[in-house]
Amino acid sequence: MAxxxxxxxxxxxxxxxxxxxxRIMLAVNQSSIKGYPNPSISSMNAFHWVVKKxxxxxxxxxxxxxxxxxQVPDDDAFDDTDSLFASKEDFQTIKHGDQIRGxxxxxxxxxxxxxxxxxxxxxxxxxxxxxxxxxxxARAHPDMLVLGSRGLRTIQKIFVGTxxxxxxxxxxxxxxxxxRKQEDAPEDSIED
Amino acid sequence: MAxxxxxxxxxxxxxxxxxxxxRIMLAVNQSSIKGYPNPSISSMNAFHWVVKKxxxxxxxxxxxxxxxxxQVPDDDAFDDTDSLFASKEDFQTIKHGDQIRGxxxxxxxxxxxxxxxxxxxxxxxxxxxxxxxxxxxARAHPDMLVLGSRGLRTIQKIFVGTxxxxxxxxxxxxxxxxxRKQEDAPEDSIED
Numbered sequence: 001m002a003x004x005x006x007x008x009x010x011x012x013x014x015x016x017x018x019x020x021x022x023r024i025m026l027a028v029n030q031s032s033i034k035g036y037p038n039p040s041i042s043s044m045n046a047f048h049w050v051v052k053k054x055x056x057x058x059x060x061x062x063x064x065x066x067x068x069x070x071q072v073p074d075d076d077a078f079d080d081t082d083s084l085f086a087s088k089e090d091f092q093t094i095k096h097g098d099q100i101r102g103x104x105x106x107x108x109x110x111x112x113x114x115x116x117x118x119x120x121x122x123x124x125x126x127x128x129x130x131x132x133x134x135x136x137x138a139r140a141h142p143d144m145l146v147l148g149s150r151g152l153r154t155i156q157k158i159f160v161g162t163x164x165x166x167x168x169x170x171x172x173x174x175x176x177x178x179x180r181k182q183e184d185a186p187e188d189s190i191e192d
Numbered sequence: 193m194a195x196x197x198x199x200x201x202x203x204x205x206x207x208x209x210x211x212x213x214x215r216i217m218l219a220v221n222q223s224s225i226k227g228y229p230n231p232s233i234s235s236m237n238a239f240h241w242v243v244k245k246x247x248x249x250x251x252x253x254x255x256x257x258x259x260x261x262x263q264v265p266d267d268d269a270f271d272d273t274d275s276l277f278a279s280k281e282d283f284q285t286i287k288h289g290d291q292i293r294g295x296x297x298x299x300x301x302x303x304x305x306x307x308x309x310x311x312x313x314x315x316x317x318x319x320x321x322x323x324x325x326x327x328x329x330a331r332a333h334p335d336m337l338v339l340g341s342r343g344l345r346t347i348q349k350i351f352v353g354t355x356x357x358x359x360x361x362x363x364x365x366x367x368x369x370x371x372r373k374q375e376d377a378p379e380d381s382i383e384d
Contacts, residue, residue, distance in 0.1 A: 022245045049366060053214045053335050059248040143245050144368070168360060174241060174370040176336070177360050 021119065024050060025066040025142035027133050027163075030105050032192045037104030040192040042148030046178040047109055050146055051116060060118050066142055067109045067122035069102050070132040099124060130166045137171040146176045150192050213311065216242060217258040217334035219325050219355075222297050224384045229296030232384040234340030238370040239301055242338055243308060252310050258334055259301045259314035261294050262324040291316060322358045329363040338368045342384050 028043035030036045039047075055063045102124035113120035125132045137145055147164045164177045180192070220235035222228045231239075247255045294316035305312035317324045329337055339356045356369045372384070 022248075054246055056214075056248070056251040056254045058250045062248045164360070165357070168356070168369050172371075174368055176366055176368040178366040179364075 021062050021064045022144070023064045023066055023140075023142045024054070024144050024146055025068060025137060025140065026050065026109075026146045027068050027070065027129075028105065028109060028148075029069065029129075029192075030101075036101035037107065039105060039108050040148065042150050042178075042180045042192050044108075044148075045180050046146050046148035047112070049178045050176075051112070051118065055116075055118055060116065063118060065109075065113055065118055065120040066140060067106060067113075067120060068133065068136050069105055069122070069124045070129045071098055071102050071124060071126045072129060073126060098126075129163050130170075133163065133167055134170050137167075137173055142173055144174045144176060145171055146178060149177050149179045213254050213256045214336070215256045215258055215332075215334045216246070216336050216338055217260060217329060217332065218242065218301075218338045219260050219262065219321075220297065220301060220340075221261065221321075221384075222293075228293035229299065231297060231300050232340065234342050234370075234372045234384050236300075236340075237372050238338050238340035239304070241370045242368075243304070243310065247308075247310055252308065255310060257301075257305055257310055257312040258332060259298060259305075259312060260325065260328055261297055261314070261316050262321045263290055263294050263316060263318045264321060265318060290318075321355050322362075325355065325359055326362050329359075329365055334365055336366045336368060337363055338370065341369050341371045 026043075026047060028047070029040050031038040031040045050065075055065075106122040106124065110120055110122050125136060133145070133147075145167060147167060149162065149164045164175070168175045168177065218235075218239060220239070221232050223230040223232045242257075247257075298314040298316065302312055302314050317328060325337070325339075337359060339359060341354065341356045356367070360367045360369065
């Protein structure tokens with residue numbers, strides 16, 4: 001699964017070569033309703049928007065999608081409340097399980113890129129979503145960061161916060177925020 | 193100057209036709225140091241970024257740039273403090289003068305688009321920048337709104353506010369925020 005393990009080659013300084021592909025980093029997450037390996041509505045929406053509107057067929061090889069999934073440690077711990085922990089090895093197994101779930105999520109996107117012949121790389125990182133995205137942008141130097149957004153109303157944002165607002169202010173590259181379409185929103189808009 | 197007067201044809205409902213060009217709206221403003229007809233650093237930066245990174249040469253006809261300049265009434269009044277007002281006609285002349293200055297600003301961008309053979313339309317509107325941008329997005333239904341940003345520090349934002357933050361929350365299409373490059377920033381980063 002070379003597509004998933006190639007984060008290391010995405011490092012380097014800012015690109016200035018005119019002939020270099022436009023490297024678009026897309027941060028994706030799992031569905032808050034269905035869980036792994038299903039992608040969130042916002043992530044799928046952002047991915048499809050970029051593929052349809054930016055990466056036009058004759059120039060697909062002029063682009064490269066860098067697909068990042070950040071796993072939040074607290075969520076993972078919650079997923080494993082039924083597990084029995086008795087040794088170091090048990091935790092190792094969980095870690096491996098988390099990794100697998102993240103990789104399965106990425107498979108959706110990598111598979112679609114392969115079908116469309118869009119060059120891509122995908123990888124998983126753990127930690128605080130906002131901090132990890134900023135760190136990965138600083139490390140991989142994409143030309144652009146794309147984030148799906150649920151388009152929450154003001155009152156909801158107070159409690160939920162938004163990753164996109166933080167990233168627009170803090171990352172050192174252009175940021176595209178793709179809000180979820182109204183017709184794709186579930187009844188409870190906190191869900192995704 | 194057909195390019196400047198074609199705002200009317202940019203109306204209509206949301207586009208769903210796959211073969212339709214990707215319509216990118218770019219909001220531009222004048223330099224805060226040099227004034228009209230010079231574009232701001234942020235506007236030029238955003239324009240060049242889009243042209244270089246998104247609108248790849250083989251697909252230039254698959255894109256259309258909609259270039260919007262919003263003139264702020266207070267700024268214009270300040271520009272005309274030396275004028276003598278004695279009749280309705282004097283004010284008509286001023287209004288005409290404002291319009292001309294806005295059009296001259298747009299010429300930079302339209303000229304570059306023509307050189308690069310990128311289809312474009314450009315027009316001027318008056319009013320509050322944030323409100324007008326939202327209104328024009330609702331009217332013209334671009335696929336994407338691009339905004340240059342000065343990348344002010346938090347303390348500066350408190351006093352200056354940012355158009356991009358407002359638009360990311362309020363417009364009904366994906367928003368790309370292109371921050372000014374560090375090396376392009378003047379000594380006083382409020383200037384643009």
